Amino acid sequence: MSLLPIPLPGAELLFDADFLPEAAAAALLASLNAETAWEQRSIRLFGQEFPQPRLTAWYGDAEARYTYSNLAWEPRPWTPALQALRQRVEAATNARFNSVLLNLYRDGRDSMGWHADDEPELGPTPVIASLSLGALRRFRLRPRAGLVHPPVSLDLPTGSLLLMRGPTQQHWQHALPKTTRPLGPRLNLTFRWVAGSGAGK
Numbered sequence: 403m404s405l406l407p408i409p410l411p412g413a414e415l416l417f418d419a420d421f422l423p424e425a426a427a428a429a430l431l432a433s434l435n436a437e438t439a440w441e442q443r444s445i446r447l448f449g450q451e452f453p454q455p456r457l458t459a460w461y462g463d464a465e466a467r468y469t470y471s472n473l474a475w476e477p478r479p480w481t482p483a484l485q486a487l488r489q490r491v492e493a494a495t496n497a498r499f500n501s502v503l504l505n506l507y508r509d510g511r512d513s514m515g516w517h518a519d520d521e522p523e524l525g526p527t528p529v530i531a532s533l534s535l536g537a538l539r540r541f542r543l544r545p546r547a548g549l550v551h552p553p554v555s556l557d558l559p560t561g562s563l564l565l566m567r568g569p570t571q572q573h574w575q576h577a578l579p580k581t582t583r584p585l586g587p588r589l590n591l592t593f594r595w596v597a598g599s600g601a602g603k
């Protein structure tokens with residue numbers, strides 16, 4: 403029921419396994435899944451287009467323009483449900499967010515590759531609040547160059563909230579690997595603060 407630190411060198415991670423009760427998380431998963439303007443975007447890598455192995459959507463204040471995986475995002479306006487969630491997450495984390503990226507992992511074949519959320523728009527010490535709804539998936543962290551530490555796994559159950567802040571993105575990458583376990587959908591929301599236009603790449 404509260405955010406507790408996960409000790410990890412070079413990172414500032416806080417975790418609440420029970421941020422939302424299970425029934426509330428299930429209801430939210432169903433309504434957000436239905437209401438969200440999902441897209442399957444492609445990323446361009448080595449001159450080739452690859453569809454992302456998940457569905458995504460970006461909501462936020464109009465100035466929260468963002469470049470992510472070489473894709474430019476115009477935020478859609480906040481829906482009442484996302485606005486209410488943002489307020490809840492802000493109160494719990496003592497941080498402010500002007501946008502949210504929604505990722506829908508339809509089953510175990512959907513995934514997110516290794517990356518750090520270190521785009522310049524997020525500033526030098528990004529604060530990212532990650533809310534998980536639906537199927538439990540394993541979140542992985544591995545150190546970036548300069549830090550020696552074994553990779554770390556963290557199971558993210560439905561209703562859990564993970565806060566990444568401080569130097570986390572500088573020193574660590576994270577990923578959501580595929581799994582062969584049969585499982586249902588998982589919806590993840592990452593609340594972010596994106597600097598206004600002009601800061602984009």
Ligand SMILES: O=C(O)CCC(=O)C(=O)O
Binds near residue numbers: 503505532576590592
């Ligand atoms: O789905 C997750 O837990 C991770 C999402 C993520 O890393 C991102 O959106 O940048």
Ligand SMILES: [Fe+2]
Binds near residue numbers: 517518519576
């Ligand atoms: Fe990320």
